[in-house]
Amino acid sequence: MTKTRVTVIDIAKAAGVSKSTVSLVLQGSSLVNEGTRSKVNAVMRELGYVYNRGAANLRQAGAKSRIIGVVVNDLTNSFFAELAVGVDMVVQSAGFVQFLSNTGESIDRQREVVASMREHGISGLIVSPARATDAADFKPLVAAGIPVVVVVRNLPGAKVSSIVSDNQAGMMSAVQHLAGLGHRRIAFLGGFPDTAVFDDRLAGYRSGIEAAGLGYRGELVVSSAPSRAGGVEAIAKAIALADRPTAAVCFNDAVAFGVCDGLRARRLEPGADFAVVGFDDVIEAQAAVPALTTVSVDPQGIGRRGAQMLLKQINAGKAEAETVTTAVRLVVRESCGAARA
Amino acid sequence: MTKTRVTVIDIAKAAGVSKSTVSLVLQGSSLVNEGTRSKVNAVMRELGYVYNRGAANLRQAGAKSRIIGVVVNDLTNSFFAELAVGVDMVVQSAGFVQFLSNTGESIDRQREVVASMREHGISGLIVSPARATDAADFKPLVAAGIPVVVVVRNLPGAKVSSIVSDNQAGMMSAVQHLAGLGHRRIAFLGGFPDTAVFDDRLAGYRSGIEAAGLGYRGELVVSSAPSRAGGVEAIAKAIALADRPTAAVCFNDAVAFGVCDGLRARRLEPGADFAVVGFDDVIEAQAAVPALTTVSVDPQGIGRRGAQMLLKQINAGKAEAETVTTAVRLVVRESCGAARA
DNA sequence: TGACATAATTGGAACGTTCCAAATATTAGG
DNA sequence: CCTAATATTTGGAACGTTCCAATTATGTCA
Numbered sequence: 001m002t003k004t005r006v007t008v009i010d011i012a013k014a015a016g017v018s019k020s021t022v023s024l025v026l027q028g029s030s031l032v033n034e035g036t037r038s039k040v041n042a043v044m045r046e047l048g049y050v051y052n053r054g055a056a057n058l059r060q061a062g063a064k065s066r067i068i069g070v071v072v073n074d075l076t077n078s079f080f081a082e083l084a085v086g087v088d089m090v091v092q093s094a095g096f097v098q099f100l101s102n103t104g105e106s107i108d109r110q111r112e113v114v115a116s117m118r119e120h121g122i123s124g125l126i127v128s129p130a131r132a133t134d135a136a137d138f139k140p141l142v143a144a145g146i147p148v149v150v151v152v153r154n155l156p157g158a159k160v161s162s163i164v165s166d167n168q169a170g171m172m173s174a175v176q177h178l179a180g181l182g183h184r185r186i187a188f189l190g191g192f193p194d195t196a197v198f199d200d201r202l203a204g205y206r207s208g209i210e211a212a213g214l215g216y217r218g219e220l221v222v223s224s225a226p227s228r229a230g231g232v233e234a235i236a237k238a239i240a241l242a243d244r245p246t247a248a249v250c251f252n253d254a255v256a257f258g259v260c261d262g263l264r265a266r267r268l269e270p271g272a273d274f275a276v277v278g279f280d281d282v283i284e285a286q287a288a289v290p291a292l293t294t295v296s297v298d299p300q301g302i303g304r305r306g307a308q309m310l311l312k313q314i315n316a317g318k319a320e321a322e323t324v325t326t327a328v329r330l331v332v333r334e335s336c337g338a339a340r341a
Numbered sequence: 342m343t344k345t346r347v348t349v350i351d352i353a354k355a356a357g358v359s360k361s362t363v364s365l366v367l368q369g370s371s372l373v374n375e376g377t378r379s380k381v382n383a384v385m386r387e388l389g390y391v392y393n394r395g396a397a398n399l400r401q402a403g404a405k406s407r408i409i410g411v412v413v414n415d416l417t418n419s420f421f422a423e424l425a426v427g428v429d430m431v432v433q434s435a436g437f438v439q440f441l442s443n444t445g446e447s448i449d450r451q452r453e454v455v456a457s458m459r460e461h462g463i464s465g466l467i468v469s470p471a472r473a474t475d476a477a478d479f480k481p482l483v484a485a486g487i488p489v490v491v492v493v494r495n496l497p498g499a500k501v502s503s504i505v506s507d508n509q510a511g512m513m514s515a516v517q518h519l520a521g522l523g524h525r526r527i528a529f530l531g532g533f534p535d536t537a538v539f540d541d542r543l544a545g546y547r548s549g550i551e552a553a554g555l556g557y558r559g560e561l562v563v564s565s566a567p568s569r570a571g572g573v574e575a576i577a578k579a580i581a582l583a584d585r586p587t588a589a590v591c592f593n594d595a596v597a598f599g600v601c602d603g604l605r606a607r608r609l610e611p612g613a614d615f616a617v618v619g620f621d622d623v624i625e626a627q628a629a630v631p632a633l634t635t636v637s638v639d640p641q642g643i644g645r646r647g648a649q650m651l652l653k654q655i656n657a658g659k660a661e662a663e664t665v666t667t668a669v670r671l672v673v674r675e676s677c678g679a680a681r682a
Numbered sequence: 683t684g685a686c687a688t689a690a691t692t693g694g695a696a697c698g699t700t701c702c703a704a705a706t707a708t709t710a711g712g
Numbered sequence: 713c714c715t716a717a718t719a720t721t722t723g724g725a726a727c728g729t730t731c732c733a734a735t736t737a738t739g740t741c742a
Binding site: 005048050051052053054055057058065067075076078081082084085088092097098099100101102104109112113116117118119120121140144283284288289 | 346389391392393394395396398399406408416417419422423425426429433438439440441442443445450453454457458459460461462481485624625629630
């Protein structure tokens with residue numbers, strides 16, 4: 001209806017004060033008289049005033065936009081959705097708003113999205129980088145004084161803060177648990193070898209194998225897409241091996257679910273005929289049949305923690321890169337066959 | 342490093358042209374000479390120029406912010422995550438960015454979030470409203486010329502566009518399918534009666550019952566929380582009826598899973614001893630045991646469609662409220678017992 | 683070459699806010 | 713009633729962009 005928006009000047013005129021006073025009220029300054037304040041507030045309500053943050057942080061000439069950018073590589077994976085929710089919690093209670101985008105593992109998209117966020121003047125960025133992201137990609141951001149926190153996947157070589165779960169310890173405990181149940185041939189299924197997370201988890205697998213006194217054998221490591229479909233594929237290859245494994249640790253829960261599908265297609269019951277352990281503890285893990293034994297990483301916690309770290313850096317005005325690995329724990333349910341034993 | 346950011350004026354100076362020319366280049370105007378353009382572009386790259394969208398749309402005095410707000414009521418539910426991904430797809434390829442927030446069904450949070458988005462000058466809003474959202478809540482937005490599209494849950498009485506799935510037809514076909522399998526006593530389980538979606542689905546149930554020549558009987562309708570736990574509760578009540586049902590359509594898939602749990606707890610096998618049909622076709626539906634027969638609604642499609650509708654309204658500059666119901670289809674799997682027959 | 687069209691460029695003046703220094707009101711102390 | 717202190721208010725001048733009207737360069741035609 002009204003073509004022209006209501007500005008501080010309109011408020012000022014209507015309330016019989018100056019625009020500066022209105023601005024003071026907006027900022028909750030203690031300089032302004034109580035009576036004036038309430039009158040101004042009343043007028044604002046009456047005229048339906050909407051604060052123009054764009055204009056404000058144009059003047060404020062700084063990174064005071066109160067926008068936090070969040071970039072995840074796969075929002076359809078509930079792990080990352082949970083992560084985003086965790087970030088949102090602390091970001092919102094700190095009076096910031098979240099700018100969330102999904103890259104779907106596309107590195108071009110990621111670049112676009114980050115550029116766009118920068119144009120909008122985000123005051124910080126939390127990112128779970130797409131595969132094969134170049135460590136130098138976030139250089140310009142930090143050079144411009146915009147704090148960046150990398151979560152879930154770390155970016156070796158990049159001078160940014162990061163929070164990753166303890167992939168190595170988690171995978172190691174999974175392997176040792178299976179070994180403790182008597183399995184001697186334990187496969188490692190799924191995941192793309194060109195990621196740091198894969199390397200970490202594989203290293204944990206290897207340590208677990210060796211700690212259990214089993215020999216590490218390369219043919220038991222079958223990589224694939226880190227998805228349900230990838231899991232189906234991986235288990236097919238593993239089952240075809242001459243020296244067939246009796247158990248598997250999977251790159252993540254999605255792969256584990258795929259492995260279960262693949263087992264059933266071969267009339268093998270996960271848990272009973274073949275032990276399966278996942279990684280992540282996504283929300284579906286406990287409701288699945290059989291309930292998935294998996295390494296729990298609390299994505300929401302990582303999100304919250306990452307957001308706290310970021311806010312700290314924003315407030316400090318200084319980006320001291322720090323790296324945190326969060327503890328994980330094995331959650332034993334049914335798919336490993338422990339219930340039977 | 343550099344305390345002061347690079348502006349068009351810096352570029353202008355370095356390139357030996359005026360700021361107006363630089364602005365023209367930024368907008369891709371055809372007025373500017375090819376040579377000048379490339380020189381300006383080169384300088385921009387060299388100095389690491391970052392466009393300041395805030396300043397731009399301050400001047401442009403309009404809703405040209407290229408930000409789309411997306412508000413969902415539960416991001417941890419993969420249904421809504423998928424929806425957001427669908428929105429993001431079309432929004433991004435149209436050169437907009439997405440501002441996503443999660444309300445977690447809190448109506449206060451929803452208000453905050455929407456207010457904040459407005460301050461940031463969103464040019465449109467897509468919202469899956471929290472429960473019990475007041476139809477008048479989005480009035481100020483549309484009054485200010487900001488298009489709003491409501492998805493998934495409709496807001497009767499609000500003059501905004503909306504996209505909802507065809508709840509009525511979906512539920513009706515589910516009932517008819519069960520009737521076709523020979524069931525005469527079909528229950529409707531789960532959901533809160535104070536929502537428009539519930540009313541629609543219940544109406545569909547009723548039509549289905551009547552179309553099949555079965556009498557509608559109120560005691561077969563058992564409401565509960567639309568969750569897994571609610572499903573357990575609802576089936577307990579239904580089983581206790583004197584004239585016990587032999588099949589049930591459920592408010593959504595979560596309820597349906599709970600119903601399966603509840604049946605098993607009574608040594609009844611879903612699919613074989615009691616037919617269960619869900620609604621939504623969440624990602625877990627096909628992997629569950631037994632695979633869930635359900636009404637598929639394609640959240641990503643709704644997201645895409647909603648975004649297209651919104652963009653259309655933004656471009657038209659005029660919000661012609663339209664309501665679309667998207668088709669749904671029954672996906673027959675195992676939990677209805679059809680495989681047996 | 684002059685006249686005129688066309689192509690390319692350019693200085694302000696906005697946009698809605700915050701900041702600053704300065705002005706004005708109010709109060710207290712003598 | 714004057715002075716000094718304190719409490720409140722206030723006009724500009726920014727911020728980085730786009731728009732407009734006006735200017736200057738480049739061609740074209742007779």
